[in-house]
Amino acid sequence: MTGKFNKSSSMNVSVSQQVKPITLQGSATIVVQFFKYAVNSILYQRGVYASDTFDRCxxxxITLFTTKDKEINEYFESVLPNLENWLAHGELRGVSLVITSALTGEHLEKWDFEIHTVPTDGDTTITGKKREYGKKELAEIQKGIRNVMRQITATVTFLPLLDVRCAFDLRIYVNKEAEVMRGWVEQSDSNIVNPERVELRSFSTSVHRVQASVTYKADDP
Known part of the structure; x- marks a missing residue:
């Protein structure tokens, strides 16, 4: 499933207090914030858009980069609240960022973020607003996120140069029970010719665990 790209002012979720104990909603906020910075970092590091269209923050x-492009920010702001809602209800299974050739539509890279949510009691409705599911220091969570972000930055040392004009799309994977808003469409998986896959680091909030990986088109032998 994918949201049509319609390129908001950037949604900046501030998490300044320790999340202990943590609810599904609190964990969802942290994970969505990570997605925002991770996608921005990938677009910057992979040169999908010019470096002067990003702000340093x-x-x-650590130092990261976020896009200044109004249309891209509007796209993020339309997508991220949906992700947070699905996360808070334990319905989000993963997010993929697909980079394609703007000229041919060929899939060049796919960045996967698999989501694993802790199981809940059978008698409990997942609202994420009251029930506590785990305990973990915010500093420890941010350390895990920092390690993932640093690894994303380091990928430029081995990923092939994207020497064509590129575009991107976000693919969202949810449970069958999840409510999907109008305007979202189902799409087939993103196949990459001659693929190579690299497992990246993961991090956990004690409620959600996010496992990152990247699949790219390797050079022809």
């Missing part, structure tokens, strides 16, 4: 104790 400090997050998780």
């Amino acid at each position: 400090q997050q998780y104790g």
Whole structure:
């Protein structure tokens, strides 16, 4: 499933207090914030858009870059609240960022973020607003996120150069029970010719665990 790209002012979720104990809603907020910075970092590091269209910022104790493009920010702001809602209800299974050739539509890279949510009691309705599911220091969570972000930055040392004009799309994977808003469409999986896959780091909020990986088109032998 994918949201049509319609390129908001950037949604900036501030998490300044320790999340202990943590609810599904609190964890969802942290994970969605991570997605926003991760996608921005990938677009910057992979040169999908010019470097001068990004602003430098400090997050998780490191320097990151976020887009200044109004249409892209509007796209993020239309998508991220949906992700947070699905996360808070334990319905989101994963998010993929697909980078394609703007000229041919060929899939060049796919960045996967698999989501694993802790199981809940059978008698409990997941609202994420009251029930506590786990305990973890915010500093420990941010350390895990920081390690993932640093690894995303380091991928430029081994990923092939994207020497064509590129575009991107977000693919969202939810449970069958999840309510999907009008305007979202189902799409087939993103196949990459001659693929190579690299597992990246993961992090956990003690409620959600996010496992990252990247699949790219390797050079022809």
